[in-house]
Amino acid sequence: xxxxxxxxxxxxxxxxxxxxxxxxxxxPVDGSITATEWKGYHNIEEIVQCINPAIGWxxxxxxxxxxxxxxxxxxxxxYPNYMAPDGENFRGINAVRTLNEVKIYNLDRVIQAGYxxxxxxxxxxxxxxxxxxxxNVTYTDSLYALLIGxxxxxxNWDYRCDENSIATTLAVDWGNRLVPKVxxxxxxxxxRYNDIVSLVTNFANQAQSEEILFSLFEAIxxxxxxxxxxxxxxxxxxxxxxxxxxxxxxxxxNQPSLPVGxxxxxxxxxxxxxxxxxxxxxxxxxxDGNSFVCAVEFGQRIKAKSLLAGxxxxxxxxxxxxxxxxxxxxGTFKDVLFYKDDVMSxxxxxxxxxx
Numbered sequence: 254x255x256x257x258x259x260x261x262x263x264x265x266x267x268x269x270x271x272x273x274x275x276x277x278x279x280x281p282v283d284g285s286i287t288a289t290e291w292k293g294y295h296n297i298e299e300i301v302q303c304i305n306p307a308i309g310w311x312x313x314x315x316x317x318x319x320x321x322x323x324x325x326x327x328x329x330x331x332y333p334n335y336m337a338p339d340g341e342n343f344r345g346i347n348a349v350r351t352l353n354e355v356k357i358y359n360l361d362r363v364i365q366a367g368y369x370x371x372x373x374x375x376x377x378x379x380x381x382x383x384x385x386x387x388x389n390v391t392y393t394d395s396l397y398a399l400l401i402g403x404x405x406x407x408x409n410w411d412y413r414c415d416e417n418s419i420a421t422t423l424a425v426d427w428g429n430r431l432v433p434k435v436x437x438x439x440x441x442x443x444x445r446y447n448d449i450v451s452l453v454t455n456f457a458n459q460a461q462s463e464e465i466l467f468s469l470f471e472a473i474x475x476x477x478x479x480x481x482x483x484x485x486x487x488x489x490x491x492x493x494x495x496x497x498x499x500x501x502x503x504x505x506x507n508q509p510s511l512p513v514g515x516x517x518x519x520x521x522x523x524x525x526x527x528x529x530x531x532x533x534x535x536x537x538x539x540x541d542g543n544s545f546v547c548a549v550e551f552g553q554r555i556k557a558k559s560l561l562a563g564x565x566x567x568x569x570x571x572x573x574x575x576x577x578x579x580x581x582x583x584g585t586f587k588d589v590l591f592y593k594d595d596v597m598s599x600x601x602x603x604x605x606x607x608x
Contacts, residue, residue, distance in 0.1 A: 255549075255551060256551060257551040257552055257553075260304075260305055261304075261305060261306075261310070261311050262302065262303065262304040262305065262311070263302060263303045263304075263311045263313065263318065263321050263322075264297070264300060264301070264302045265300060265301035265302065265318040265321075265336075265337050265339075266300055266301070266336075266337075267297070267300070268294055269294065269295045269300050269336060270291040270292075270293070270294055270295075271291065271292040271293050271294060271295055272289075272291060272292065272333070272335050273288050273289065273292070274333050274334065274335070275288070276288070276289060277334075278334070278335035278338070279335075279338050279445075295336075300336065301318045301319075301327050301332055301336055301337045302327065303318070303321050303322050303325070303326060303327055306322035306323075306325035306326075307325050308322050308323050308324060308325045308353075309358075310322065310323075310352045310358070312345070312348040312349065312352055314342060314344040314345040314348050314518070314523075315339075315342070315344075316339055316340065316341050316342045316344065316345035317337065317339045317340055317341050317345065318337050318339065319337070320341060320345055320349055323349050323352070323353055338447070339447060340445055340447040340448025340449060340450070340451065341448060341449065341450040341451070342449040342450060342518075342521075343372075343373040343374040343449060343450060343453075343519070343520060343521030344373075344518045344521050344522065344523060344525070346373045346450060346521060347369060347371055347372075347373045347521045347522075347523060348523060350371075350373075351366050351369040351371075351523065352366060354366075359550070360548055360549075360550045360556055360557075360558060363548045364548050364558060364584075364586055366523075367523055367524065367546075367548070368523060368524045368584040369523050370413045370414050370415065370514065370515070370522070370523075370524075371412050371413055371521065372412050372413070372414055372421075372424065372516060372520040372521045372522060373412075373520070373521030374428065374453060374519065374520040374521050375407075375410075375412050375424050375428065375520060375521075376412050377450075377453055377454050377457050378424075378428060378431065378453065378457055379407050379408070379410065379412070379424065380457070381457035381458070381460065381465055382404065382407060382427075382465050382466070382469065383404065383407070383408050385462035385465045385466050386400060386404045386466060388462065389462045389466070390466065396466065396470065399470060399473065400466065400469060400470065400473075402483070402484075403423050403469060403472075403473050403483060404469070406419055406420050406423060407420055407423055407424060410424070414487060414514055414515060414516050414522065415487065415488075415514045416486065416487055416488025416489075416491070416512040416513065416514035417486045417487070417488060417514075418486065418487045418514070419484050419485065419486055419487070421487035421514075421516065422476070422485045422486065422487045422489075422490065422491075423469070423472065423473070423483070424520075425487070425491075425516055425517075425520070426472035426475070426476065427468055427469045427472040428519075428520060429472075430468035430471055430472055431456075431464075431465070431468050432519075434456070434460065434464050434468070435452060435453060435456045438452070438455070438456045438459070438460065439452055442455070449519075479535050480535070487512075487514060487516075488512025488513060488514055489512065489536075490535070490536045490537055491512065491513050491514075491515075491516070491526075491528050491536075491537050491539075492510035492511060492512060492513060492528070492536050492537065492538050492539070493510060493511045493512075493513050493526075493538070493539050493562075493563075493578055493581060493582045494508065494509070494510035494511070494538050494539075495562075495563040495564070495574065495575045495578060496508050496509075496569075497569070498567055498568070498569055502538075502540070503531075504531050504534055504536075504538040505533075505534070506533075506534050506535055506536050510536070510538070511578055511579060511582040512582065513526055513528070513539060513582045514582075515542070515543075515584075517542065518542065522542075524542075524543050524546075524584055525541075525542035525543050526539050526542040526543065527539065527540060527541045527542045528540065539562075543560075543562070544561070544562045545559065545560070545561050545562070546559060546560045546561075546586075547559040547560075547589065548586070549589075554592075555591050555592075557588075557589035557591060558586035558587060558588055558589060559586060559587060559589050560577065560580060560581055560584070560585070560586050560587065561577050561581065562577075562578075562581050563575050563577060563578050563581065564576045564577050564578065565577075
């Protein structure tokens with residue numbers, strides 16, 4: 254919540270049943286006994302909330318509410334465990350860090366913060382790779398010649414994604430191969446799936462070196478098979494394309510597309526852009542993530558800027574079918590025409606319903 258008077262607020266959920274805290278409500282419970290019956294509902298004052306924190310900002314990345322306002326966040330121990338079982342994710346980690354770095358915000362600074370390009374997950378995973386390589390791979394090993402180049406690139410990376418970044422390509426392709434291994438690790442250790450940060454951190458500290466190193470070997474092998482080399486800038490294969498109005502989008506390497514420097518929120522990306530490869534494509538195309546994005550400044554007169562994936566029109570021949578594609582790929586926002594005078598001054602044509 255935000256308003257013109259400068260109030261901001263966050264409520265985690267709304268209608269929450271009151272339950273017996275002796276049970277673990279993250280797992281199935283016996284519904285045949287009285288003890289597991291709901292005992293009414295919590296009042297709105299009792300649910301997790303944060304109103305006008307002194308720090309001056311709020312964030313939510315579908316993660317724990319106990320970091321929603323940094324040091325001014327609600328305290329977990331005040332609430333029953335079942336009320337907010339959500340764990341932390343790397344997007345939340347990066348949001349808190351980024352918002353802490355700016356003390357005074359305006360509309361453009363909010364957008365700039367929301368488009369921070371650091372990938373917090375790799376700040377955990379890449380050091381584990383470096384340790385595994387330096388500890389286990391010697392100069393005489395056959396893997397050394399294959400991995401020393403990619404490992405060196407990742408070792409010198411600043412963990413920021415960019416369309417010209419080779420490190421981003423290596424990290425994402427390698428990271429995607431680690432995901433099943435992380436999930437298997439969670440199953441074997443009884444870890445919570447939703448606390449992604451703890452899960453990945455524990456995996457990085459405990460995983461076998463072979464798992465980590467072989468996943469990188471697989472990633473660079475596939476890059477070499479597809480493109481003849483592993484030194485591929487991220488934007489060369491990570492693309493935005495809108496060429497069809499079908500619900501199930503089709504993608505084509507031979508049709509026009511735009512380079513995108515962003516990655517999936519899984520890795521801590523604030524401007525999330527999840528891309529995948531499809532049958533017949535070597536490149537990756539965006540399928541989910543940020544779609545409509547809007548930053549609003551309340552006051553005597555509302556100011557806002559927005560962005561849309563592609564364009565407002567659903568007609569392929571319309572000039573507005575993909576006129577925001579380049580802006581979207583760069584994170585370049587346009588002014589929102591909120592007031593009637595603004596709309597009329599920018600109108601391409603006028604019509605009267607019924608005419």
